[in-house]
Amino acid sequence: MDLFDFADGREGYYGDYGGTFLPEILHSTIEALKAEFRAAKEDPSFWQDFVELMQSYSGRPTPVTHLSNLSQILGGAQIYIKREDLNHTGSHKINNVMGQGLLVKRMGKDRVIAETGAGQHGYATATMAARFGFHSKIYMGALDVARQRPNVFWMENMGSEVIAVTDGQQTLKDAINECLRDWVTNMDTTHYVLGTACGPHPFPEMVSWFQSIIGKEARAQMIETAGGLPDRIFACVGGGSNAIGLFQGFMDDSEVQLVGCEAGGFGPGKGNHAARLAYKDASVGVAQGMKTYFLQNDDGNMLETHSVAAGLDYIGVNPILVHLWEQDRVRFEAVTDQEVTEALKISMRTEGVIPALESAHGFAQAIKEAEKMRPDERILINMSGRGDKDIFTIADALDDSHWKQFIQTKAEQYGAE
């Protein structure tokens, strides 16, 4: 199945979803980007350069690990995880970012901007900018800056300017709006490194293409190390880039079930979560450059969203995944904050792995389903990022008294300075 073989006059559309909805001032910029991306995609040496860069700089290929202890305890399917957490900067975000970095070099621009939610994409972009020698500015919702300080710390130390966005809900969507405002002013020198497979065409296709490296590796690794294809694949879905990256490797394997795991937050009900497809609170709209499902009210204004995982706390969803969902190729499930905490605990205790809160949504759903599956069946989860960055949030969720004491001591130290 070639998702990107567009019909005449429908470039950038996946079924009814996608498109390019941007102010006219960006028309020529986006046309130039489309042309450059098309040329890069058709140039085999570009992909080769990308793979080599990811091997030497980010440790690819990332392994697939069998969670034998957890599988045994649950007594169901064999659980495997794709270790995107072992990338440089700790998540799959680096795949897309380094790819776009190579593209920026081709375009001859010298400045990059990016939005970030959890901070992983901003962190990866700051890294890329430092490596390639680009100027960089990272826009981040003020609320996210407050809950993800460690990532902000690294971005700043790698030479990026981090702007805390105080408009709107002060989260990811507001950071995207601010990037668009910067881009309409500085498009001549600046490339907007969009972090997820959302936004106007060609971004969903471009980000999916760079992230497809996950699925390409994973399919071969499953056959080699697990002895066959997985029966079900689980990936968390915020914007949807790690999910579409992994799923693409199995698109033609119709027997493999693909499951997207959204942020159920506090559970169903408008404003309580960020589940666009698994719950029934979202509807089709046009915003942030694309037509897709949004959590919005009857006026078309966006709703508040909630998730314990900043990286999933987003109003819209990848239009390609919506199309695949409508075709019954991808199933969507929602996982609540509480289920995520439980999944995280059991993963740490039984296997010594720390999935990011985002990735733990995939773990939680997989754990739920694994118990009801046979031991000769296989599950693959995308461990899209590592959880170390979430130490403050996780420590809160676990109500860890030693951690609290440490922070108090630290605060007293700084207070005395």
Added chain:
Amino acid sequence: MALNSYLADRRQHPANQSRNAMIMTHVVCGYPSFEANWQALEVMQEFNVDLVELQFPFSEPSADGPLFVKANQQAIENGVHVQDCFDFMRKVTEHFDFKVVMMGYYNTVFKTGHRAFLEQLKDAGAHGFILPDLPVDEAQELHSIASELELSPIVLMTPTNSDERLAQLANAADGFIYAVARKGVTGSETQMNQEVAEFIQRCRHLTDLPLAIGFGVSSANDIDFIGQHADIAVIGTAALKAWEEQGAQGLRLFFTQLLDQIDQK
């Protein structure tokens, strides 16, 4: 359509004898309140503005600068709904002499439904609409309903467009053309210079429709410049700033400084 003939007639209006550009102003519905909007519109009427954009607030106003972003957000927090904007628009078009166009973002239209939205717009007395995030390539259906209802889709031309693209935009346009004087969002300052004049010339070659020049108009000199090269001066952020500082009195002072010198020529 109706807007085209209005603008053609309006040039002959007594107020426009000494003004070389017509004036379009901007109000964000429900910010700071509908009462305040009404007072602002009364001041605008006093100064014989020719057109007013009524902006329907949207939660993601990505083409707007900081002041309008705040205005959109605050209006929504005030509980302004799309229906309230239509109701207000009807009152405005029944009461005032200037003509009204709707300005907003495409999702507001999409969510209401193309035909339903435009029928309500027509019913509320608007003459056209400006949707800065809807490219003409995606607008065929909406524009054909608009043409049926005699509403003008106002199209934006920008300095980054090629002549080929400008021709395509001209083809889709009606009423007048909104020519964006520079890159960036609403409200930042624009240097009205040779570069802007050349861009306006490029637009002029491709369309006979009146050209409105927007983004950053704030002084009598700006209006004079626009009058020399184009047809309509768009005054947005500067007027809202004046309102923020001193309410109706501040706005009156702003328009006096902007227009009296020109009017008394």
